[in-house]
Amino acid sequence: MLTTSPAFKDNAHRALGDPVLQRALALLKTGFHERRQRAVDRLPEFDALRDAAKAIKDHTLAHLDWYLERFEVNCRAAGGQVHWCRTPEEARQTVLALCRRFNARTATKGKTMIAEEIGLNEFLEENGVEPVETDLGEYIIQLRHEAPSHIIAPAIHLTRTEVAETFRAAHTDLDPARPLDEPRALVAEARARLRQRFLDADVGITGANFLIAETGSSVIVTNEGNGDLTQLLPKAHIVLASLEKVVPTAEDLAVILRVLARSATGQDMSVYTTVSTGPKRPSDLDGPGEYHVVLLDNGRSELLGSEFQEILRCIRCGACMNNCPVYGAIGGHAYGWVYPGPMGAVLTPALIGIEHAGHLPNASTFCGKCESVCTMHIPLPKLMRHWREREYERKLSPRTMRAGLKLWAFLAKRPALYHALTGFAAKLLAALGRRHGSFYNLPLAGGWTATREMPAPQGKTFREQWRERQHNAGTAR
Amino acid sequence: MSARDDILGTVRRSLKRGGLTAEQEAPLLARLARPQAGPIPARSAGRDRRGLVELFDSQACEVHATVARVASLADVPAAIGDYLARQNLPAEMTAAPDKLLDGIPWDRRPLLRLKRGKPDPADAVGLSAAFAGIAETGTLMLISGAHSPSTLNFLPDTHVVVLPAARLVGPLEEAWKRLRAATGAMKLAGAAMPRTVNFITGPSRSADIELTLQLGAHGPRRLHIVVVEDDAVA
Amino acid sequence: MTDSAATSSKDRPRVGLFVTCLVDLFRPSIGFAAVKLLEQAGCTVEVPEQTCCGQPAYNSGDRVDAKALARRTIAAFEPYDYVVAPSGSCGGMLKEHYPQLLADEPEWGLRAKELATRTYELIAFLYDVRGMRSVAARCTGTATYHDACSGLRELNVRDQPRALLALVAGLRLVELPGAETCCGFGGTFCVKYPEISDRMVAAKAEDVVKTGADLLLAGDLGCLMNMAGKLKRDGHQVAVRHIAEVLAGDLDTPPIAAAKAKG
Incomplete structure (x- = not known):
């Protein structure tokens, strides 16, 4: 994905002057951060679970090579394949080669930030494979040729009116008289359209919230069920995952699941937590015929052992951005790349270079709210400060x-x-x-x-x- | 050098060590061989079966599922028939070819038509048996297999799930334990692990448009759970 | 026992006041209010040679200068039983960040850690360490309180200011919705990203005005200047003061950014 991070100030200026976006951002407060607080308040063990979740991730990162090897062994034992990819280019080529093997004309996609990170959609399109986003928010922004503005609510910057206009423009056979004023009608319209796409797809691509070393499984956590239809119906299920997604056991997963949904959307559990292991078994009635895990490094292995290692604990719950007053003022697009908000301010410079992303770790008041809500106790302000130090050492900050x-x-x-x-x-x-x-x-x-x-x-x-x-x-x- | 070796080499270099020695590996192997549970919320602790049913019921309702409690398998056809009628749904279901479901006396509700197997895209109502129910969060656990197509959990607009109370557990960890026990091996690796394990907590939903909750995004709009309280049904 | 200020005892500890550069330059009255409160709390107050804690350099990635200033500050304050700052931000710098900043220097790292154990934000010190449970001051009106971020999240300053304000005769305290949300000051942030900073402080000002309070209090001068500057530019008549001024009963000086003292 191309970055507009260097133009952060201009992006922010536009965002601040966009009344529609500002109205959408106002929803964050009740939509996410109050719900998170309520869910946390209802679970007395939340902090203990948070500490345990952090410890699991720290343990796994300290033995990452070993757990990745175990993951691979067990994935293979279940009939799956693991493709190790150093760079976005290697990952794109791997996915394309798989699509070609299945003569894929369309690939349905569940929500995956890794696909955004490697710019997969553009690449597949250029090479004759049509990627179809199936997460409602992702689908909407794909129709609009936009990037997600939030990692769990990609279309949070849009109003229902804009979504209705988008559907009318894209679904050309849609009856102009059909009312699309209400979110209910919009969801029904997208559901009907995408149902056929699920059935027609040749391959299904999902992300992975977790990989389980013990079982060789990938795990997705969703509310819509799109990730499940994406992986169950086509001939092959391709999983895009970065190295740090691995956890040791199913029991470890249980601990992290308890804090993930609460931190993300204020739910005790997301609607669908799906653990996928290998392709369909001979006696199974449905499921994908092949199962491939594309394991992406993209510089993460270099973050281990560095002052930025702790960002690898991130489970992408979005709590840091939901609670960030800067994100709340300007939204996700201003950050100019895949990952916005405080976690993005730490991860983005590592992935695209501090010389392009210098504004991101600087655009923080260090108010500390992100760290206080971070499910994984990542000291986000401290890590942003470390980026400022790198920037200062390299004389990249304004003269x-x-x-x-x-x-x-x-x-x-x-x-x-x-x-x-x-x-x-x-x-x-x-x-x-x-x-x-x-x-x-x-x-x-x-x-x-x-x-x-x-x-x-x-x-x-x-x-x-x-x-x-x-x-x-x-x-x- | 292969990408795999390159990545693993960089990981080790960054961690300032080589590959693990047998001695270093031992505790990790033990950790995988005997998975330990982390902190478990007290919410579901110390409940008898009745208590678990109560908790499951209230948690499931909170996430917009509906729950019917029946005394025995013989009561299931009426409970489902009544539910479908109330929802103005056709009395037609695509059912998983599951032993538990096969043991239900469907003839007690002659108007209810059942088709066994995996669903067609147009099927309106799916019927499954849960592998387990997790009272802590009102979550159903369903596993794929010859008896249970996973698409049934997602394609039909309405999903009806039969859950014997004997399959209720408190926390998620207990559900994993049941699966480990069912596979006969403590280790869930390889073929011992079903292809798909679905944890389902309420009907499908999306809040992607203006953060307003809409049910039935891609998966079922309705999730109806019939809890069979007869202890003899396992 | 002599009455020399250089003597400390368990009953009368010697406190080194870290004035903070903003208080020194912009609003010395906060410093004197702090002195008064500390003396009321049975402390002997001294003000050693000092300039700035080094936070601007630290947060701008300039570790070299930040360390140089940290070492100076540590050396200057080591002789005291306690270091107290009328600011959560500077207090947090000394208490939380000096030990991290100097962690790679064995000797200074230890000295930083040692000093950190004796460093406090003013209000937390009065309430938690000195057990202050009565306030002599009077102040008529309705006040609201903003939790400045560093004090709140680095030093757990939250209940103490509210408890002490509740003891001020004549004062009604109303909670500020979103009191824990950053005002947008952020040190150099407000200069580097003025537009975003302005949006944040505008939201804060709106929340303050909605409470109907005639007095806005907080424990950090940077945040106070930001909020006072915004409220005044937007034509709101809310007086803005540091909490120490109210607790010390020093209401003669004009509020922050105000033209002259109100009667």
Whole structure:
């Protein structure tokens, strides 16, 4: 997928001025973060489960090579195949080769962020395979040629009216008189359209929320059931998964499932948790004839052992973005690539390079809300700060900012000079701002004063006044 | 170098070690051989069968499933027939060729027509037997096999599932335990693991449009669970 | 026992006040309110040589300068029984971040950890450490309180300010919906991404106005300047103050960004 992350500021500007998007983002609050809180409050063991889930992931990551090998062995034992892919290109070629083997003209797709990461749809289209998104949100944005704006609610930036317009434009045989005002009607329309696509598809592609080393299975967690029809009906089921999705056992899965849905949508369990192991068995009445797991690295193996390792615990619940005030203001598209919000601000620079994604870890107030809700206790602000450090080391941050900081640090290390200058500045600004108590406009602080007053200092600095006070107390004694 | 070796090599390099020694491997092998449960919520603890039924019922209803409780298998045809009539649905079902379902005296409701096998796309009502029910979250566990086509869980608009109370467990871990026991091996790997294990918690839904909940996105719009309380039915 | 300020005892600990650079420059009255409260709480207050905690450098990826400032600050405050800051942000920097920042320097890492155990945000210190359970101040009106992020999430400052504000005679405290949501200040964030910052503070200002409170309080001057600046630009008559000013009964100085003292 192409990135517009370097244009983050322009993206954000457009997002802030888009009233439709702003209305949609307002829904996040009740739609996601209050529901999450209610679900968490209903489960006294939530924090213990969160700690256990984190420990499972940490353990698995520390032995990732071993668990991946076990996964492969067990997947094969069940008749499946594992395709190891270093790069997005290798993954795309692998998927295409599989599609060609089945003479696939269409491939249905369950929701998979890895497909977005490797730009699979465009690639399949270019090569004569039509990818059909079947998750309702993904389907809508595919019709609009847009990227997802949220990892679990890809079309959260759209209103029902926009969705209706999209359907009328794409479903050309649709009766113009048929009302599509209500979400119910829109869901019914998409369901009817996609039903035939499920039945016609030659291969089905899903993501994987988890891989289980013990059983060689992949696991998807959905609410619609599209991922199931995607994998059960065609001749082959192709699973796209990145390395870090593996967990040791079915029991470990149980622990993580308890925190996943609660954190994501506020459900105790998502509607469908499906564990898929190999192709259909000889006596089975249905299921795919072949089962392939495309295992993507794309730089993740390099994150292990680095200061960014903890992001590999992420289970893509979306709680960080649902609760992020910056995401809440600008939405997901502004981030310019597959993964938005705080987890995206940490993962994206690792996948596309800090030189392209520098804005993402910078566009955070470090308010810490993301870390506080993160199911996997990922210290997201800390990891964003590490990206800022990499950026600073490589002199990628804006030169004016670096110069300003350097000057300030130079002064802060020289107290006499610092106090002389701050003392002077405080008095000067206090004199200038005395009448109003604040500034309507201030050189070098234009970003601030464009929309808010800059409070004026009171006068003498604390240090000066404290010294006078100490001096007076001394002479009085 | 193959992509596989390359990736595994990078993983080991990043973890600052080589492949694991036999000694390092031992605890990991043990962990896989005897999977340990993590913290289990108290919600379903210490309940007898009746208590599990109560919890399952309330949890399933909360996620918009409907639950009917009947005393014995003999009561199932009437319960389902009444349900279909109430919903204005045809008295026609595609049923999994399952032993439990075969043991139900369907002739007690002569108007109810059953077709055994996997569903056609146009079939309106599917009938399955649950492998287990998880009271903690009102979740059904269904497994694929010669007796149970997985498409039945997704294609028909209405899914009716028969669940003997004896198959109810408290937490998800107990359901895995049942599957491990059923396969005869503690290890669920390879052919011991069914191709598809479906955990189903309520009917299909989507909130992708304006975050408003709509039932029946791609899977069933309705999920009706008939709990058979007769302890003799297992 | 002498009355020398340099003597500490269990009963009368020596507190090194970390004034914070914003308070020093913009609003010394907060510093003096802190001194007054600390003295009421039985502490001897001293103000060692200091400039800034180094957070701007730290959060901008400049570890070298951040470390240099951290070492200076640690050395300056080591002689005291406690380090107290009228700011969760700077307090969090000293308590949570110095040990991480200096973790790779054996000696300084230990010194940072040691100092962290004695470092507190002002209100939490008064309530949790000094057991303050009475407030002499009076303040007529309706106030609402914003939980500044660092204090809330790094130092667990949440119940203490509310408990102490409840003891202020004449003051009615109304909860601010979304009190725990960031105001959009974020240090350099508000300069780097002013548009996003503005949207966040606009939402905050709207929530504040909706409470009907005539006084907005918080424990961090950066956030207060941001919210006060927005409320004033939008023409709202909500007075904005640091919580220490109210608890100390220092209402003579004009509120933040206000022209002159109200009567």
